[in-house]
Amino acid sequence: MRDIFRKTAAILAAAVLTVSASVSCSGKKSSFSSDPDNLAGGDLPDEYSKDLEDMPYGGEFQKFEAGENDYPLGIDMDPRFVTVDEGAALTNYFYALNTGDTEAFEKSVHPDLIKYRLENSEYSTEKEFLDGEYELLKQYTGMDFTFDYVLVDGRLKDTEGAFESYDKLMETASPGCNITSKNLYMVDVTYHNKVDDGNSYSLRYRFGDYMDIAVYTIDGKAYVIS
Template structure:
């Protein structure tokens, strides 16, 4: 596994409806009943309507490209997603879409990039990103431009949910200081050349992408 797009390809090839991250740590049904999320869930009888008590989805904020130096627009609940985490996510998708090495380096820890390249057939970050873009074209059907990232939920830190990511970080970035780790349900909209429509990766993959973001030594990184 190199990035969550690789896992998405394997999942779609097997026609399995599940998350396209490395490991699906929560099924859609379990997420829907999670009281820490509003999306698709039933509200408990003692549910508070005060914003500070509302679960994910109680407040949404849209950031345009350029806000907070984000290279892409993003919709999220700012009570749960930090600006630094949003920066990592927007830079990640922007880097894949535009094969932009500098954005890639902002989104992924340098030691993790080095580890991934050393364990792949690619010798440079540009080759790696070129391959990811070409892989995505198999699902979009043509060249594409990402429009917006939508973070539709934060998954609970259930037992074993982060085990694979923890092991990856321990191997690639030994001795680092992890101050937080979160798993987000992510969708991305995109358009095609000479096409006025708007499309969703979620529907192309069959489910949300579950993406892990770790804050390491004071900076948020996509772990993939």
């Protein structure tokens, strides 16, 4: 788990220190290229098909509120690319990081990977591990926070080597596991101060970039790989 947030440390050192803690999640929009594999914030080429089934990620967004599909958090995603099961993995993952809920943790991360992470950490229980992750995130949010929404704003191309580190991690944690699909998503999460100040904030703006989060389907179930 810690890898996702370690990855952002260099970005934070260079950029996030200049970002005000009062930046709202609606403060600005991102600008992506017109890559036909990702429409989030970008434009389509003139010759590109406007038929929905032909449009890349971002051609359709759907908002699921907390409780729909048993999601513990709300999520915005393109349902043509993100499955219901992948949405469950993502929402349970961030809910677990936020609340220390071990049941949500076990729903979102492969059991062999959880075991591997615990064996290679200073923590002896899942709850201790999640509490440690929460404290790490507080270094970036600057406050006791509550997650509101997960936003899946794009799916990255399956370029050569994109999944190499995740593959190695799973091969180490669960040799021979049956992986049937792999996706790498551009993810943001909104949150508010537990002492509600009426504002909504964004991890993306605190980090200076999206989190790239891999979701693998293993033995028919989607898991966050981190």
